[in-house]
Structure formats: C-alpha cells, structure tokens
Amino acid sequence: xxxxxxxxxxxxxxxxxxxxxxxxxxxxxxGVFINQCYDELNARAPxxxxxxxxxxVKAGAEVLETNSFGANRVKLAPHGLEGLVRxxxxxxxxxxxxxxxxxxxxxxxxGPLGIRIEPFGPTSRDEARAMFREQLEALREGxxxxxxxxxxxxxxxxxxxxxxxxEVDASVPLIAQMTIGQDGLTPFGATPExxxxxxxxxxxxxxxxxxxxxxxxILEAIERMAAVSTRKLSAQPNAGMPRDVGGRTMYMAxxxxxxxxGRHLIQAGAKVLGGCCGTTPDHIKALVEGIRPLVPRQQWRxxxxxxxxxxxxAGAARPEHPRADGAEPALPFAQRSRWAAKIAxxxxxxxxxxxxxxxxxxxxxxxxxxxxxxxxxxxxNVPDGPRAQSRMGALMTSLLIEQQVGIETVTHYCCRDRxxxxxxxxxxxxxxxxxxxxxxxxxxxxxxxxYPDATAVFDIDSIGLTNLxxxxxxxxxxxxxxxxxxxxxxxxxxxxxxxxxxxxELRRFEWKVDAGAEFAITQPVFDVDQLHRFLASIAHVxxxxxxxxxxxxxARNAEFLANEVPGVVVPDAVIQRMRRxxxxxxxxxxxxxxxxxxxxxxxxxxxVQGVQVSAPFGKVELALEVFDRATR
Numbered sequence: 001x002x003x004x005x006x007x008x009x010x011x012x013x014x015x016x017x018x019x020x021x022x023x024x025x026x027x028x029x030x031g032v033f034i035n036q037c038y039d040e041l042n043a044r045a046p047x048x049x050x051x052x053x054x055x056x057v058k059a060g061a062e063v064l065e066t067n068s069f070g071a072n073r074v075k076l077a078p079h080g081l082e083g084l085v086r087x088x089x090x091x092x093x094x095x096x097x098x099x100x101x102x103x104x105x106x107x108x109x110x111g112p113l114g115i116r117i118e119p120f121g122p123t124s125r126d127e128a129r130a131m132f133r134e135q136l137e138a139l140r141e142g143x144x145x146x147x148x149x150x151x152x153x154x155x156x157x158x159x160x161x162x163x164x165x166x167e168v169d170a171s172v173p174l175i176a177q178m179t180i181g182q183d184g185l186t187p188f189g190a191t192p193e194x195x196x197x198x199x200x201x202x203x204x205x206x207x208x209x210x211x212x213x214x215x216x217x218i219l220e221a222i223e224r225m226a227a228v229s230t231r232k233l234s235a236q237p238n239a240g241m242p243r244d245v246g247g248r249t250m251y252m253a254x255x256x257x258x259x260x261x262g263r264h265l266i267q268a269g270a271k272v273l274g275g276c277c278g279t280t281p282d283h284i285k286a287l288v289e290g291i292r293p294l295v296p297r298q299q300w301r302x303x304x305x306x307x308x309x310x311x312x313x314a315g316a317a318r319p320e321h322p323r324a325d326g327a328e329p330a331l332p333f334a335q336r337s338r339w340a341a342k343i344a345x346x347x348x349x350x351x352x353x354x355x356x357x358x359x360x361x362x363x364x365x366x367x368x369x370x371x372x373x374x375x376x377x378x379x380x381n382v383p384d385g386p387r388a389q390s391r392m393g394a395l396m397t398s399l400l401i402e403q404q405v406g407i408e409t410v411t412h413y414c415c416r417d418r419x420x421x422x423x424x425x426x427x428x429x430x431x432x433x434x435x436x437x438x439x440x441x442x443x444x445x446x447x448x449x450x451y452p453d454a455t456a457v458f459d460i461d462s463i464g465l466t467n468l469x470x471x472x473x474x475x476x477x478x479x480x481x482x483x484x485x486x487x488x489x490x491x492x493x494x495x496x497x498x499x500x501x502x503x504x505e506l507r508r509f510e511w512k513v514d515a516g517a518e519f520a521i522t523q524p525v526f527d528v529d530q531l532h533r534f535l536a537s538i539a540h541v542x543x544x545x546x547x548x549x550x551x552x553x554x555a556r557n558a559e560f561l562a563n564e565v566p567g568v569v570v571p572d573a574v575i576q577r578m579r580r581x582x583x584x585x586x587x588x589x590x591x592x593x594x595x596x597x598x599x600x601x602x603x604x605x606x607x608v609q610g611v612q613v614s615a616p617f618g619k620v621e622l623a624l625e626v627f628d629r630a631t632r
Contacts, residue, residue, distance in 0.1 A: 004102050007145035007173050010063075011205055013232060016266060016291065019063045019107070019274025020056035021284045022239075025251070027052065027067075037079040039071035042091035049092075053099035059281035060288035061274070064100050065148060066092040069111040072135050086138040093142025107148040107175070108139030110161060117157050119515060120420070120464030120478065125160050132164035146173040150236070151211045151276075153179055153187040155198050155479070162202045175234055175272065176204035179212040182241075184221050187421070189479030196225035208234030211276040214241055214253055215261030219268055226269030235270040237261070239278030251278025258283045259290030266291060327480075330473040331488050333518055337436035339379050339408050340490040342610075343519055343544045349610030351410060351546070352623045353381035356392035362400055368620035373407040375624055379437065381521070381612050384412040386444065390451065395430050402434065410492065410521075410612075411435055414443030419459040420468075420478065427472060431487040439492040439521055440465045463511045466493060470516025493517040495545070497525060497534035498569035506537055513541045521612050524550035524561070526570050526596075528603045535607060544609035549600050551614065551622045552593030555582035590622075597626045 010017050024038055030048060032038065041049050049067045056064060071089050076082045089108075096106045113131060117123045136147060147165045152158040158176055165174050176199045180186055186195065192209070199207035207229065209218050218237040225233060240253030262273050273291070275283050334344035342349050352372050357365050369380055380401055384394035398409035411430070418426065442462040446454040460468070468478055475486035493512045499505035509520070525531045525547050535545065550568075552558045555578040562570035574596060581592035601611055613623040 005105055005145075007105050010105070010146065010173055010272070011232065013271075015271065017062055017272045018060065018284065018288050018291070019234075019236060019272065020053075020059075020061040020065055021275030021279030021281065022277050023049075023052060023065065023067050024069070025277050026055075026280065037070075037076065037081060039068055039076065039088050039092070040079065040081060040084075042067055042071075042088050042095060043084075046091065046095055050095050050099050053096050055281040056284055057099055057101070057104055059285040061104065061284050063105045063107050063146075063274075064096045065107045065109040065150075065274075066096045066139060066142075066144060068092040068109050068135070068139060069150070070114070072110070072113055073131050074113045074115050075111075085134050086141075089135050089138030090142035093139050093144045097143040105145045106143060107146050108136065108142075108144030110135055110139070110147065110149050110165075112152050112154070112157055112161075116460050116464055117154070117160070118464075119156070119467035120154075120460045122461055122463060125156070128157060129160040129164045129167075132161045133167055136165055136168045140169055140172065144172075146175065148175040148177070149204075150175075150177040151179045152177070155186070155188070155190055155195070158199070159202055162199075162204055166203065173205050174203075175206040175208070176202075177208045177210045177234060177236065180209055180217065180221055182213055182217055184217065184224075186479065189477045189481050191481070192221040192224040193228045194479070194481075196229040196231070200229045200231050204231070206232045206234050206272055208236070208270065208272065210234075210236035210274075211238060214238055215258060215265070219261060219264050222265060222270050223268045232272065233270045234272035234274075235265045236274040236276045238276045239280075239283060242278065253278070253283075255280075255283045255286035256290075259286040262287045262291050327482075328475040328486050330470075330486065333490060336488045336490045337408060339410065339437050340518075342378060343490075346609075348605065349378045349546065350376075350627065351379040351381050351610065351612045352377055352620060353383060353548075353612055353614045354620065355383055355386065355389075355615075355618060356394065356397040358389075358391055360392070362392065362397070365397075365618065366401070366404055368615065368618065369401050369405045369407060371620055371624065373405055375627070377407070377624075377627070378610075379408045379410050381410045381439065382412060384414045384441070384443065385417065386412075395426060395435065398430075398435055399433055408437060409435065410437040410439050412439045412441055413465070414441045415458055415461055415465055416443030416445070416456050419457050423459070423465065423468065424472075424478065427469065427487065427489075428483070431472070431489065436488055437490045437492065438469060439494060440469065440517075441494045462493060463508065463515050466491060466512050466515035466517055473516070490519065491517055492519045492521055492546075494523070495520045495534075496523045497531045498523065498527065502534075502537070509538055510541050513543055517543060519544040519546060519609065521546045522548045524548045524568050524614065525600060525604065526550075526574050528600065530569075531604060532607060546610040546612050547600075547604045547608045549597050549604075549611050549613045549626065551597040551616055551626055552578055552589075553616050553622070554586065554589045554593070555579040557593070557616065594622065594625050601626060 053064050068089050073082045073085050100106050115123055117128045149161045178195045215237040218235050222235050239251035334341045382394045382398045394411050398411040401409050440462050446456050469489050469491050472487040475482055477483050495509050558570050558575045558578040561568045582589040613626050615623040
C-alpha cells in the first residue's frame with residue numbers, strides 16, 4: 001500500500017496544483033433541485049456525491065474539495081439541520097477521501113456563513129469564528145488534508161475563518177479565496193490589492209479568487225494581486241458568466257476556453273488552479289492537458305518545511321486590518337445641520353412626525369409642514385414605510401419638504417427594503433442633495449403590511465447601517481476605501497424604553513452607540529416612570545435622547561397602538577382614561593388624548609433633549625395643540 005501524499009507539498013512555491021471543478025452545478029445537472037440542501041446529500045445520497053468526486057479524479061484533479069460549502073450552522077438551520085454540522089461535514093470529508101485514494105488530496109471546503117457579522121450585522125466576530133471552528137473541526141476529523149475557504153465577500157468574515165482554521169490545526173495548509181465582480185472589486189468594495197495584502201497579513205498559505213466571474217476577470221485581478229504579494233496564488237473561475245437559455249441557467253465557457261486561460265493564469269503568477277460554478281470534469285481534464293507543457297518535471301519532491309504564520313502573544317494570527325488609507329475626521333456634529341447644532345448646544349429640540357402620502361399628491365402634507373415651520377418647530381420627522389405600508393419614499397419626501405418648505409427633516413431610513421449596495425447608493429445621493437439628519441431603523445417586516453408576500457431584504461440591521469453611515473462620515477465606503485468628500489449626516493437611532501426584553505434592548509443600544517449613533521428618538525412614551533428607568537440604565541452610554549409623544553384620538557386608537565404596533569406599550573391606566581372619555585364623545589376623547597400628551601411632554605422635558613410629537617392621521621394641528629398647551 002503506497003503512502004498518502006503529504007499535503008505540505010502543495011506549498012512549494014513553484015509547484016502547480018490542479019483542483020477539481022464545481023460540485024453544486026454538477027449535482028444540479030444530475031437532478032437535484034436548487035430548493036434542496038446540497039450538503040445533506042452527504043448523508044441522503046452519498047453515492048451521487050462520491051460519483052462526482054470520482055469523475056474529477058478521473059479527469060486528473062490532484063485535490064478534491066468536500067461537498068460542504070454551506071454546511072455551517074447558519075445555512076443548515078432553514079432546513080432544520082443545524083444539529084448535524086459535525087455529521088454532515090465528517091461525511092463530506094470521508095466521501096471525498098474514499099474517492100481520492102492515496103494520490104489525491106482532500107480539501108475541506110468552507111464558505112461564508114450567509115449572515116452579516118459586525119460591524120454590519122448582529123453576529124459578533126467571536127460567534128462567527130466559533131461557527132467556522134465547529135465546521136472545520138468536523139472536516140479535519142473526517143479526513144481533510146487541508147482547508148480551503150472560498151467565495152468570501154467580506155474581509156472581516158474571512159479573517160475569522162482564517163483564525164478558526166489556525167485554532168483547529170495550525171499545521172494544516174490553508175487556502176483563502178475571495179470573490180469579485182466584473183468591476184474587479186469584492187461586494188464590499190475591496191480591490192484585488194486589498195484582498196492580497198489582507199489575506200497575506202493574516203497568514204493564509206495560498207491566497208486567491210474564485211466564483212462570480214469568468215476567467216478573464218479573474219486573470220486581470222490575479223495580475224494585480226501578484227504585484228503586491230509573494231504568497232502562492234490560486235484562481236478558480238466560473239465557466240464564464242451564467243446565461244438564461246430556454247429557461248435554464250447555463251455556463252457557456254468551453255473546456256478549451258478555460259484551459260487557454262489556465263495557461264494565462266499560470267503566466268500571471270497563479271500556481272493553484274481549478275474551477276467553480278459551471279465547470280465540469282471535462283473542463284478540468286482540458287485544464288490538466290492544457291497546462292502540462294508549463295508544469296515542471298518531477299513536481300512531487302520531498303516535502304517542504306511548513307512555517308507557522310507570525311502570531312500575537314495569544315497565538316492568533318491577527319494583524320491590523322490592512323485597508324486603504326484615506327479616512328478623514330468626521331465634520332463636528334454641531335456643524336452638520338441646524339438640528340444637530342441645537343442638540344450640541346444643549347437646547348431643547350422640537351419635531352413632528354408626518355407620514356408621507358400614499359400617492360403622488362403631497363399638497364396636503366406640504367400645507368401641514370408649512371404650518372409647522374411658521375409655528376417654530378425645528379424639524380419634521382419623515383417615517384420610512386412604517387408598519388410596512390406602501391407610501392412615498394422617505395428620502396424623496398424629505399427632499400420635497402426641504403426644497404419646497406425650507407424646514408429641516410429627520411429622515412427615517414430602514415433596512416427592510418434595500419441591500420447593502422442600494423443603501424450605499426441612496427445615502428451618497430441623499431448627502432449630495434443636502435439631506436443631513438438620519439434616523440436609522442431596522443424596519444417592520446412585510447407581513448405586517450398590505451403586501452405580506454413582499455420580499456424583506458434586511459441585508460444588514462440598524463446597527464450595521466449605523467456603522468456604514470459612520471464610515472461614510474469619515475469618507476470611507478463599507479470596504480474601508482476613500483470615497484472622496486465625506487458625508488455629513490447627523491446619525492440618530494431608534495430605541496424603545498418599554499421593550500419586552502430590557503436587557504436585549506440595552507445591549508443593542510450600547511452597540512448602536514459604539515457604532516456611531518449621536519442621538520436617539522424613542523418609541524411613543526406613555527409611562528414616565530418607565531422612561532426614567534430606561535434613561536438610568538443607559539447612563540454609561542448616554543447620548544442625547546428625544547422622547548416620542550403620541551396624542552391619542554380615541555380609545556380605539558389607544559387599543560390599536562397597544563396591541564398592533566410593535567414596540568409601543570400603552571399602560572392600562574391610559575387606556576382606561578381614553579375609554580371613559582370616548583364614552584362621553586369623540587370630542588372628549590380627543591381632548592383627553594391631547595391632555596395626556598401635554599402631561600407627558602411636561603413630565604419628560606427636564607429628562608430629555610427634545611420631543612418628537614406624532615401627528616395622528618396627518619393632522620398637524622393636533623401636534624401643534626400639544627406644543628401650545630404645553631407652552632402655556
């Protein structure tokens with residue numbers, strides 16, 4: 001029986017290594033529908049997976065990747081398989097091992113988690129690293145000779161995967177690959193040079209690119225990476241860009257085309273080659289034959305000595321995140337808007353929330369806004385699809401108000417409807433048009449509104465978006481690259497003093513402040529004691545707080561807020577007062593609601609920086625009446 005091949009031979013600088021091609025598209029071509037969990041096939045249809053591996057061995061692949069790209073706890077959870085992380089990854093490694101024999105190596109394949117991690121998501125770096133470690137430990141247990149981290153879009157996330165791999169077994173060769181678009185940038189805007197410097201600094205043995213684009217874009221990026229790194233480079237492009245042919249998604253690049261670019265990639269500096277989506281055993285066979293004239297003779301020499309990456313005192317390879325220089329200090333808060341200037345000066349601010357119109361006619365709304373300006377209200381709060389209602393967009397409504405009326409807006413901006421790229425585009429445009437005050441919120445789910453089947457994006461949440469805006473204020477995009485002149489947003493966040501889980505609300509508020517929040521606006525407050533308890537709990541991270549006040553118009557209105565509006569708590573005593581008044585007449589109910597709001601404003605005035613009074617059903621006169629009576 002011949003000895004197993006030593007995986008450290010892959011690290012020899014001039015050795016050219018050919019990996020296999022796609023697993024997912026191969027399984028799809030054999031009748032596995034895309035709504036199934038492909039990682040579960042390791043247990044449910046092992047022969048199918050093993051046959052794909054064997055086809056790649058026959059084609060000449062020297063390394064097989066395990067069928068485990070999405071076999072992490074997060075991606076398995078929608079299929080109810082999160083408890084099978086260890087089992088499915090062990091099976092994946094064993095299936096590849098069975099097909100590989102002694103002369104082909106097995107790479108434990110790990111993809112991104114499929115969720116955002118900090119600073120743009122709620123998952124901490126430690127949590128992400130633990131989930132990667134869980135998967136990598138199982139792959140190693142199952143017999144993986146090396147690890148390959150692939151198709152990562154976020155440098156922050158792949159850093160945690162690299163650290164997890166080193167924690168599992170620092171002697172195992174590690175390949176780390178990011179993905180780019182046709183523009184040559186990662187989805188977060190990192191350049192090939194940024195990718196090379198980061199992966200190099202974090203201690204991956206082989207660094208490179210895979211997926212998303214075809215050979216030409218990968219080649220251009222590899223040339224740029226080779227100019228800034230001495231690490232061994234890898235390239236695993238798709239078989240071209242996918243196209244719709246007769247209702248089916250097809251990859252059109254031929255095996256000959258891929259083989260031709262394989263030669264170009266080697267000449268550009270790549271020494272580890274393979275294929276991603278759309279590539280087949282035919283592509284790998286053509287690649288092996290096409291690069292044969294470029295492969296040095298007697299490649300399999302005595303194994304090289306493996307050197308551990310430079311580590312810190314704790315043994316973790318964690319250098320500073322190497323990002324492009326160009327961050328600027330943010331414009332002082334007081335200089336960003338009149339609203340911010342009053343808050344910075346410690347003055348009490350006033351605002352009124354007006355819901356945008358359902359259609360295109362904003363005449364009535366603008367008339368109400370003019371009345372607010374004439375009465376000296378500081379700003380108009382413009383909600384962004386509250387309760388998942390379809391209304392005029394908050395950004396466009398705010399521009400309309402500021403341009404036609406001349407009063408500042410506090411624009412609510414939610415994460416529900418936009419992905420990260422859309423948010424970035426919106427915010428850059430809003431800044432260019434002069435909008436300055438933002439209230440960042442996660443947003444209500446579509447199932448609350450009239451279109452419950454609408455897709456909710458939630459690419460990031462309010463904490464991640466606060467991080468994004470804070471970076472824009474320092475002239476940096478999500479990838480840490482200079483955008484030129486920085487934005488000048490006053491960053492506000494929402495907070496709920498009456499949250500069902502106060503500890504969780506406090507924790508999220510701390511994260512928002514840490515992310516860059518500069519003021520907060522509360523949900524409608526109906527219990528002053530509850531507000532004071534909350535303010536005491538945030539004393540260690542206190543930023544200016546603006547209290548939300550809602551003038552009730554009837555008992556039914558109070559009951560609706562208490563039972564059907566998320567985050568709003570209306571005490572029974574308030575509901576009872578409104579019921580007694582409603583029993584007398586609508587006029588008495590309205591007067592009681594105004595009286596309650598007036599009492600609330602008077603009681604919170606010394607504890608907060610300002611108030612946001614809602615205009616129920618768009619009736620600004622009710623909000624103004626709260627201010628008038630409070631003044632008197």
